[in-house]
Amino acid sequence: MKKHFFVSIFRNILHNRVFTAINLFNLVVGFAVFILFSVVINYDLDYDKFNVNYDDVYRVQTRQEDSYPINYCTYSPAAFRYHLMQDVPEVDKLLLMREVSGGAHGAGQFFTLPDGSQLNELDGYWSENSVFDIFSVQLLEGDKRNALTEPNTIALSQTLSDKLFPQGNAVGQQVTIGKYYLLSVSAVYADFPQNSSLRPTYMVSMPTYPILSGEPNFYENWTAIEFDNFVLLKNGADPALVEAKIKNAFAHVKNFEKSFPYLHPMSKWHLSPNSQPDMIVGLGILSLAAILVLILASVNYVNLSLANSTQRSTEIGIKKVIGSSKRMIAAQFMAETILQVLVATLLGLLVAQAFFPVLNRILNKNLDLTLWTNGPLLGFIFLVSLVVGVLSGLYPSLVISSYSPVKVLKGKIFSNVGKAFSIKKVLVAAQFSISLFMLIVSFILFNHVDFILNKDLGFDSKNILYTEINVHNPVRFETIRNRFLQHPEITDASFSSTIPFVGNIGGYVSWEGAAPDEREMVSRNYVNYDFIPTYNLKLVYGRNFSEDYPADRQACIINETALKVFGWDDPIGKRVNFYGRFYPVIGVVKDFHPFSVHNPIPTYVFFLNSDVISSSSLISVRFTDGNEQQAKAIVSRELESILPNDPFEFKDFGVAFYLDQAIGFWQSMKRMFLFFAVVTLIISTIGLFGLILFTVDRRTKEIGVRKVLGSSVLSVYWQLSSEVIRMLGVAILVGCPAAWYIYKAMPGAYKEPLSAMVFVTGIVLIAVIAQLTISYHVLKVAVRNPVEALRYE
Structure with a gap:
């Protein structure tokens, strides 16, 4: 049996x-x-689940409630490591890290390769040796007990070690970074997995930081919110209790009273950093x-x-x-x-x-x-x-x-099978609803990504090259600019602390007319006279910084958002209080996006930089249409001749824009949902094919009787296809509201207004596909000889 x-x-x-x-x-x-x-x-x-301490590791982050909008910063001060967290009994181990860069831009460092060329590595960190205790790092060479305990030592990832020392045996050898600094290789570790939030290509010992950074007392600084503080809690420790103990860490720090540390678990570092x-x-x-x-x-x-x-x-x-x-x-x-x-x-x-x-x-x-x-x-x-x-x-x-x-x-x-057929129609209607939903959401995502890619940024992002350079011998920028402008391919040049989408510097300001304890976290930038014209920022009030006005050294320019926050009607001449110094406002620029277009435009203040480049700065160059490669060669050659000992690399501004995480994420979502929409249409077509086969079998004799009684082919076609049309109506009632809900749930400060054409296009496309699918079978039985139909079964 x-x-x-x-x-x-x-x-x-x-x-x-x-x-x-x-x-x-x-x-x-x-x-x-x-x-x-x-x-x-x-x-x-x-x-991050490869880490054995996954459930007990937290990053101490900073919530700044007096920022517009409220800023959830992934960083915290180095002072936390030395004066706050080490006194909490629930903490087992502490780790202080900071991204290696010449400034606030995360631009990495240059390594000298064996052939003398320069390799720019972006993902380096200053780190304490406890990185090997808190994270699961596989050491290939060296001793994890003291790999990063001594000054002037560096641990390399396997990939970087192979580039610098292709013959192997890196430990004990020396590497040069920034053309100046010699470091001794103390360890080589296996590359971190790709799905790791932390993926350093190299780690320089934290005792080296005060030597190379020129900040010997960095561990006393409570206002430099630029470090990664990681903590490993003891088994069974309550993170909420730890948060309660440290929540008032900034209470004694002037201008930071509305900033609060909080513990961010490793499980959220990637999904919600x-x-x-x-x-x-x-x-x-x-x-x-x-x-x-x-x-x-x-x-x-x-x-x-x-x-x-x-x-x-x-x-x-x-x-x-x-x-x-x-x-x-x-x-x-x-x-x-x-x-x-x-x-x-x-x-x-x-x-x-x-x-x-x-x-x-x-x-x-x-x-x-x-x-x-x-x-x-x-x-x-x-x-x-x-x-x-x-x-x-x-x-x-x-x-x-x-x-x-x-x-x-x-x-x-x-x-x-009456009930079976009724339920079958419900199932097919559900298919249509899902297909219509997926199709409309795909259109919404397409429009959304196109919107953020083409949104007016408030400045001209085309034909811009930029580079970060860490200058060791001070030089007047006017010298560099004049050399650039000798070439007709270059139309303008400037330098600044940050540029849009590359870096951000915060700071608290008060303003004329504010309450005594009222202040605002702003994004600030130190620029030269040529920054605003180089990026084609639009002035809506007042003027740009000018060499004709020496007092501009103590003045500032704000954006429209700052004007609204400060509540001024006539901003020119009003004063901004920045850490006790008063800067009169000489101009207001039209709002622009300094970083991700998914975020609200922040309160922004420009201050005038010195004309002398003496440390880390970003140099921006505007070139003429179609001359990017020539312009890159020109400015690289000129800058190399002026600063031969300072490594740099010019990049297209578009690279910075498209590397924005939010933009990249939604571009991937757009492509994936298009793929989903095509697949659901294929599967729904198969389902509709089954429904028509069932309908034709069930109603063959009925069709024969109708034709004998004089029904036309068109009438029979309508009788058979009307059920599909009714199911499409149900799909519209279900699929369209569901797609609208997804649109409303999508995050982002700026979204393109939802157009009715998105729904109309989806409905028409589904209807056309449905009619093409059913037409062959329906027309085949509609034109059939009624005698054959009556003999059926």
């Missing part, structure tokens, strides 16, 4: 080759997409989309199984007549379903593995996506496969096994 049971299952699967092929294709597509994006979601959720929901919302949308694709495939299986049941009615009737029970028939159909779903899962795994390179292109990344070695993920996928198999097979098996053998053998099967 058991042998016959399994033989029947395989015979039926092989006998109905077309049905099996369509269903397998449907399920393989659904599972491949689900698997692909499960891997991506799992990859993001697994960030600044306590912003972009990544969480995005992964939530992706998870929903992956589940919806799998639901579509499952619904398709139900629809196609019910459509195919008419072809197997004789088999069911005969089995019932010779004594097969309802349970036995239901078990057979359920087993067939589970077997097909498991095969589809295996094929889906193979397809997903083959499509990983395509997925990396969609994400515009080079992720090391693993599948076969990820036991928990494979277990989850097969568990989902089993659940889908049971749910997909349950309803069809119950409906098919309940057919009356007498009616089946008399050809009256459809009298038993």
Whole structure:
């Protein structure tokens, strides 16, 4: 009996080759997409989990409540390490780190390669030796007990070590950074995994910091919120209790009374580093989309199984007549379903593995996506496969096994399936709703990304080159600028502390007319006379800094947001109080985006820089259209001749803009949702194909009667397609509000207003695809000879 049971299952699967092929294709597509994006979601959720102390490591961050908007800064002062956290008994270990850069821009350092060329490494850190105790770092050379305890020592990642010392044995050798500083290599460590929030390519010992930075008393500074303070709590320690103990850390720090430290767990460093929901919302949308694709495939299986049941009615009737029970028939159909779903899962795994390179292109990344070695993920996928198999097979098996053998053998099967068909229509309507939802959301994401890419930034971002340079021998910028402007390819040049999208310097200000204790956290920038014209910032009040006005050294320019916050009607001549010094306002620039367009424009203040470059600065150059390569060669050559001992690298400003994390994230989301939309349309088309087959089988005789009574082909076509149109109406009522909700839930300070055309385009596209899908079958039966239709069954 058991042998016959399994033989029947395989015979039926092989006998109905077309049905099996369509269903397998449907399920393989659904599972491949689900698997692909499960891997991506799992990859993001697994960030930092390779660390053995994952659950007990926190970063001390700073919430600045007097900033506009409230600023959740990932950094905190070095003084926390030495005067705050070490007195908390719940803390087991402390680690102080800081990104290595010449200034506030994270521009990294230059290493001298064996051939004498310069290598710019961006991801370096000053670090204490406790990095090896708190994070899971695999040391390949050296001793982790003292690798970063001595001054003038550096630990290299394996990749950087191979570049600097291709022959190996790096420990004990010396490296030169910035063309000036010799450091001794004390250790080589394995590269951090790609899904690690912290991925230093090198680490310089923290005892070296006061020597090279010129800040011997940095550990006493409570206002330089520029360091990473990591803490490892003791097992079982309550982080809320630690937060309560340190919450008033800034109470004694003038102008920082409204800043508060808080503990940010490692589990949130990647998903919400600044306590912003972009990544969480995005992964939530992706998870929903992956589940919806799998639901579509499952619904398709139900629809196609019910459509195919008419072809197997004789088999069911005969089995019932010779004594097969309802349970036995239901078990057979359920087993067939589970077997097909498991095969589809295996094929889906193979397809997903083959499509990983395509997925990396969609994400515009080079992720090391693993599948076969990820036991928990494979277990989850097969568990989902089993659940889908049971749910997909349950309803069809119950409906098919309940057919009356007498009616089946008399050809009256459809009298038993009214409810099945009603539920089938509900399922197809659900498919249409999901497809329409995915399509509209794809359009919304396309428009949103195009909006943020093309949004007016408030300055001219085209034809700009920039570089950071850490000058050791002071030089007048006018000397550099004049050399640049000798060439017709260069139209302007400036230097500044930061530029838009590259770096930010904060600070507290008060203003004329403010309450005695009222102050605001602002973004500030120190610029020369040429910065505003170089970036084509627009002045709406007053004037730019000018050499004709010596008093401008003690003046400032603000943006429109600052004007609103300060509450001034006539800003020119009003004074800004910056740490006890008063700066009259000489101009107001039109609001511009100094960093991510997903963030509100902050309060911004410009101060005039000295004309002498004496430390780290950003040099910006505007060139003429079409001359980027020539301009880069010119300014590189001229700057090298003036500052031969200071390494630098000119970059296109567009690189900084497109490296913005929010922009990159939503670009990936746009591409992924387009992929989802195409897949859901394919699966929905398969589902509609099954519905039409079922409809034509059920209503063939009815159509013959209608034609005999004089109905036209057009009338018959309308009768058969009207059900699909009604289901489209249901899809519109469900899919459009759901897509609108996603639009409202999307984070970002600026979003393009939602257009009705987004919904209209989605509805029209779905309707056209539906009509093209059903037209062949409907027209085929509509023009059929009514005599053949009446003989049917």
